[in-house]
Amino acid sequence: xxxxxxxxxxxxxxxxxxxxxxxxxxxxxxxxxxxxxxxxxxxxxxxxxxxxxxxxxxxxxxxxxxxxxxxxxxxxxxxxxxxxxxxxxxxxxxxxxxxxxxxxxxxxxxxxxxxxxxxxxxxxxxxxxxxxxxxxxxxxxxxxxxxxxxxxxxxxxxxxxxxxxxxxxxxxxxxxxxxxxxxxxxxxxxxxxxxxxxxxxxxxxxxxxxxxxxxxxxxxxxxxxxxxxxxxxxxxxxxxxxxxxxxxxxxxxxxxxxxxxxxxxxxxxxxxxxxxxxxxxxxxxxxxxxxxxxxxxxxxxxxxxxxxxxxxxxxxxx
Amino acid sequence: xxxxxxxxxxxxxxxxxxxxxxxxxxxxxxxxxxxxxxxxxxxxxxxxxxxxxxxxxxxxxxxxxxxxxxxxxxxxxxxxxxxxxxxxxxxxxxxxxxxxxxxxxxxxxxxxxxxxxxxxxxxxxxxxxxxxxxxxxxxxxxxxxxxxxxxxxxxxxxxxxxxxxxxxxxxxxxxxxxxxxxxxxxxxxxxxxxxxxxxxxxxxxxxxxxxxxxxxxxxxxxxxxxxxxxxxxxxxxxxxxxxxxxxxxxxxxxxxxxxxxxxxxxxxxxxxxxxxxxxxxxxxxxxxxxxxxxxxxxxxxxxxxxxxxxxxxxxxxxxxxxxxxxxxxxxxxxxxxxxxxxxxxxxxxxxxxxxxxxxxxxxxxxxxxxxxxxxxxxxxxxxxxxxxxxxxxxxxxxxxxxxxxxxxxxxxxxxxxxxxxxxxxxxxxxxxxxxxxxxxxxxxxxxxxxxxxxxxxxxxxxxxxxxxxxxxxxxxxxxxxxxxxxxxxxxxxxxxxxxxxxxxxxxxxxxxxxxxxxxxxxxxxxxxxxxxxxx
Numbered sequence: 074x075x076x077x078x079x080x081x082x083x084x085x086x087x088x089x090x091x092x093x094x095x096x097x098x099x100x101x102x103x104x105x106x107x108x109x110x111x112x113x114x115x116x117x118x119x120x121x122x123x124x125x126x127x128x129x130x131x132x133x134x135x136x137x138x139x140x141x142x143x144x145x146x147x148x149x150x151x152x153x154x155x156x157x158x159x160x161x162x163x164x165x166x167x168x169x170x171x172x173x174x175x176x177x178x179x180x181x182x183x184x185x186x187x188x189x190x191x192x193x194x195x196x197x198x199x200x201x202x203x204x205x206x207x208x209x210x211x212x213x214x215x216x217x218x219x220x221x222x223x224x225x226x227x228x229x230x231x232x233x234x235x236x237x238x239x240x241x242x243x244x245x246x247x248x249x250x251x252x253x254x255x256x257x258x259x260x261x262x263x264x265x266x267x268x269x270x271x272x273x274x275x276x277x278x279x280x281x282x283x284x285x286x287x288x289x290x291x292x293x294x295x296x297x298x299x300x301x302x303x304x305x306x307x308x309x310x311x312x313x314x315x316x317x318x319x320x321x322x323x324x325x326x327x328x329x330x331x332x333x334x335x336x337x338x339x340x341x342x343x344x345x346x347x348x349x350x351x352x353x354x355x356x357x358x359x360x361x362x363x364x365x366x367x368x369x370x371x372x373x374x375x376x377x378x379x380x381x382x383x384x385x386x387x388x389x390x391x
Numbered sequence: 392x393x394x395x396x397x398x399x400x401x402x403x404x405x406x407x408x409x410x411x412x413x414x415x416x417x418x419x420x421x422x423x424x425x426x427x428x429x430x431x432x433x434x435x436x437x438x439x440x441x442x443x444x445x446x447x448x449x450x451x452x453x454x455x456x457x458x459x460x461x462x463x464x465x466x467x468x469x470x471x472x473x474x475x476x477x478x479x480x481x482x483x484x485x486x487x488x489x490x491x492x493x494x495x496x497x498x499x500x501x502x503x504x505x506x507x508x509x510x511x512x513x514x515x516x517x518x519x520x521x522x523x524x525x526x527x528x529x530x531x532x533x534x535x536x537x538x539x540x541x542x543x544x545x546x547x548x549x550x551x552x553x554x555x556x557x558x559x560x561x562x563x564x565x566x567x568x569x570x571x572x573x574x575x576x577x578x579x580x581x582x583x584x585x586x587x588x589x590x591x592x593x594x595x596x597x598x599x600x601x602x603x604x605x606x607x608x609x610x611x612x613x614x615x616x617x618x619x620x621x622x623x624x625x626x627x628x629x630x631x632x633x634x635x636x637x638x639x640x641x642x643x644x645x646x647x648x649x650x651x652x653x654x655x656x657x658x659x660x661x662x663x664x665x666x667x668x669x670x671x672x673x674x675x676x677x678x679x680x681x682x683x684x685x686x687x688x689x690x691x692x693x694x695x696x697x698x699x700x701x702x703x704x705x706x707x708x709x710x711x712x713x714x715x716x717x718x719x720x721x722x723x724x725x726x727x728x729x730x731x732x733x734x735x736x737x738x739x740x741x742x743x744x745x746x747x748x749x750x751x752x753x754x755x756x757x758x759x760x761x762x763x764x765x766x767x768x769x770x771x772x773x774x775x776x777x778x779x780x781x782x783x784x785x786x787x788x789x790x791x792x793x794x795x796x797x798x799x800x801x802x803x804x805x806x807x808x809x810x811x812x813x814x815x816x817x818x819x820x821x822x823x824x825x826x827x828x829x830x831x832x833x834x835x836x837x838x839x840x841x842x843x844x845x846x847x848x849x850x851x852x853x854x855x856x857x858x859x860x861x862x863x864x865x866x867x868x869x870x871x872x873x874x875x876x877x878x879x880x881x882x883x884x885x886x887x888x889x890x891x892x893x894x895x896x897x898x899x900x901x902x903x904x905x906x907x908x909x910x911x912x913x914x915x916x917x918x919x920x921x922x923x924x925x926x
Contacts (some may be wrong), residue, residue: 079821079837079838079840079841080825080837081821081825082824082825083824083825083826092753093753093754093756093757096751096753096754097748097754097757097824100747100748100751100754103744103747104741104744104745104747107708107740107744108737108740108741108744111711111715111736111737111740112737114715114718115715115718115733115736115737118715118718118719118721118723119718119723119725119733122666122718122719122720122721122722122723123723123724123725124667124722124723124724125722129667129722130667130722130909130910130911130912131666131667131668131720131721131722131909131910132720132910133668133669133907133908133909133910134668134669134671134716134719134720135669135671135672135673136671136672136673136674136675136713137671137672137716140672140712140716141672141675141709141713144708144709144712145705145708145709148704148705148708149705152701152702152704152705152747152750153701155701155747155750155751156697156698156701156750156751156752158751158753159697159750159751159752159753159754159755160694160697160752160753161753162752162753162754162756163752163753163756165753166753166756182542215537215542216535216537216538216541216542216632217535217537217538217632219760221760221826221828223757223825223826224826226756226757227756227757228756228757228759228760229756232626232632232633233537233626233632234626234627234631234632235626250826250835252826252828253828254759254760254761254828254829255535255760256462256530256531256535256538256829256830257538258462258529258538258542258543259458259459259462259529260458261458261462261830261831261832262453262458262828262830262831262832262833262834263458263833265835346629
């Protein structure tokens with residue numbers, strides 16, 4: 074990669090990487106231009122106007138309005154270009170494509186745990202297919218962590234108490250370093266791993282390999298039974314709690330009169346802190362499940378609820 | 392001027408002797424020395440931590456110190472350097488010494504408050520040193536919750552209480568400067584005749600007063616949360632860990648200007664003196680100082696934050712261009728302070744331009760929390776602020792002590808520091824873009840070559856910092872007698888003997904022109920004694 078004995082640029086292994094690098098080259102070019110300009114001016118002036126005799130009294134120049142306007146407007150317009158270009162890239166990284174493959178990630182001091190919808194779980198490794206957008210739904214069990222893959226040019230904080238997302242599309246197979254980039258305690262620098270990008274067919278083979286795993290939705294359904302959720306949340310709105318069929322992504326009207334979208338964060342909050350948002354027409358009788366269910370378990374229940382949505386759609390077709 | 396008479400003249404250093412005369416002084420010049428001694432102590436303590444960090448990073452394995460120790464080292468390095476060296480350095484030492492001299496006042500507006508500020512600073516420093524001695528703190532100088540509030544079992548509370556206390560010292564110093572600049576200017580010293588050094592300190596003082604309470608409260612909340620389990624930042628109790636970051640950066644973003652603005656003030660004085668030119672675009676530099684603190688009050692929403700960070704770049708660019716233009720058709724000499732000033736412009740340019748990478752959202756996603764950030768803020772805070780501080784110390788050393796420092800050695804040190812600095816921190820830009828995260832005790836082997844370069848640079852830099860310490864102390868006793876105006880500068884502080892008398896001026900000066908009248912031969916054209924002005 075380089076004759077210097079060390080690389081100067083990280084590998085480009087995602088659709089985002091060349092886009093970020095392009096902007097980086099632009100910023101680099103602007104920086105080199107201005108740094109060189111200042112250097113040349115200083116050296117030239119320093120040599121040309123060096124003091125030759127102690128009696129020199131140079132004529133004062135108090136300023137030049139034209140120059141001041143020039144060197145205000147030129148940097149201003151350049152920074153606005155940078156701002157707009159950077160903001161457009163940021164929008165792309167912020168909103169995952171809707172057809173992305175969803176994978177759940179739980180961070181804790183000091184490891185990365187991931188579980189695929191089909192059930193296969195892994196630690197400090199994440200297998201993904203190339204050529205397909207992958208969306209990570211992440212949360213932390215303790216402090217703030219940060220999921221960082223330099224070869225993909227993406228990172229995002231992983232927070233306790235809420236979900237954050239990160240998406241990327243790997244362009245070539247390989248193993249790419251995964252770092253925790255938000256300081257998280259003693260073994261922070263040990264919270265590393267690899268993203269292993271596989272050709273789609275190999276990825277499918279990998280998914281079905283390993284120990285016979287239960288899919289996340291099935292694991293979630295088991296939890297739903299075991300924790301007794303089903304006794305109130307009956308599928309046909311006959312229970313003491315609202316039905317959860319087809320809930321995800323829909324708007325829910327609350328007792329307060331407000332309306333919220335039932336996303337992953339809403340489900341998570343309703344399990345751990347049920348009194349926070351009461352659905353209109355229901356009593357605040359649900360107990361908290363804090364301490365009874367792990368972050369992984371909540372993600373499985375969410376996966377189960379998402380699968381209910383699909384089944385309902387199928388039923389309507391019949 | 393012959394020796395014996397010079398010896399007999401009474402000035403602020405020989406007016407009385409003994410420890411008590413120093414510890415109970417209300418003379419702003421002596422208080423500046425008290426600060427200088429303590430600030431220097433903290434600089435070398437912080438430097439010692441940095442040395443250990445760089446030695447550990449010589450190899451990819453964690454072989455010199457344990458992970459826990461390493462985390463404490465970078466935390467204590469950040470805390471001492473930022474809160475106990477960089478923030479007080481230029482304002483409390485040079486600002487304290489020079490502001491009354493530059494505006495023709497006998498002292499600051501509240502001399503006893505000034506001494507109290509120093510004691511408050513010492514008290515805060517003792518708390519933080521006690522925390523270090525008791526086993527240290529490992530949260531990083533940013534104290535992010537919930538790690539700092541719940542998970543860390545090191546001396547977080549003691550450390551943040553130390554910083555909380557020290558904050559009051561900054562607030563009181565800022566207050567003192569503002570009142571002094573408003574009320575104690577000599578006759579004829581109008582606002583637009585103020586040296587740019589004074590303008591810079593005026594802007595800094597406003598940030599001291601507006602910004603410091605926010606971080607003090609934020610850190611106090613961390614301490615309360617640890618001691619009493621308040622739950623403000625604890626998601627388990629319905630708190631929000633991100634709230635800390637919003638509050639913290641509300642202060643710490645402007646705080647960067649606390650650290651760099653006074654340095655910019657110093658540079659404006661140095662560039663003009665050593666090129667014997669009125670500063671190019673005085674009003675643009677003055678107003679860009681104020682513009683920086685306004686745009687520093689940022690909201691953390693990514694877009695606004697990005698845009699504001701971009702806009703901060705404009706006043707910085709204006710200053711760099713104006714300093715460069717000041718050299719044009721000047722009469723430039725290359726004494727040590729000027730070498731520091733020219734070095735400052737170069738390093739500040741790189742630091743400022745790389746700041747744009749961090750302000751640009753799409754690229755920031757990649758370089759955030761990597762060594763790119765480390766390199767960037769060291770270019771600003773060490774490359775620029777410390778260069779300005781050292782340049783200022785050298786420039787005003789003859790005024791403060793009445794002695795000259797050895798010029799050839801000083802030039803050598805300035806060059807060593809410039810080269811050592813770049814070798815230390817430039818490779819870190821590359822490391823950051825490659826993806827090396829900050830605060831890593833152990834790192835992948837592919838990053839080693841660049842880390843070895845950085846450590847090599849740091850050892851050169853260390854030599855560069857020890858040199859001035861040695862020869863400046865030497866010069867106190869053996870340096871040549873400096874005389875009133877060692878650099879033929881035009882500022883008011885150079886129109887009184889060195890070292891100045893306790894009351895600064897024997898007669899109240901009347902200011903007839905601004906401090907950059909380098910085209911006139913006689914200082915009397917710029918300043919007159921009160922009597923002369925009335926004639």
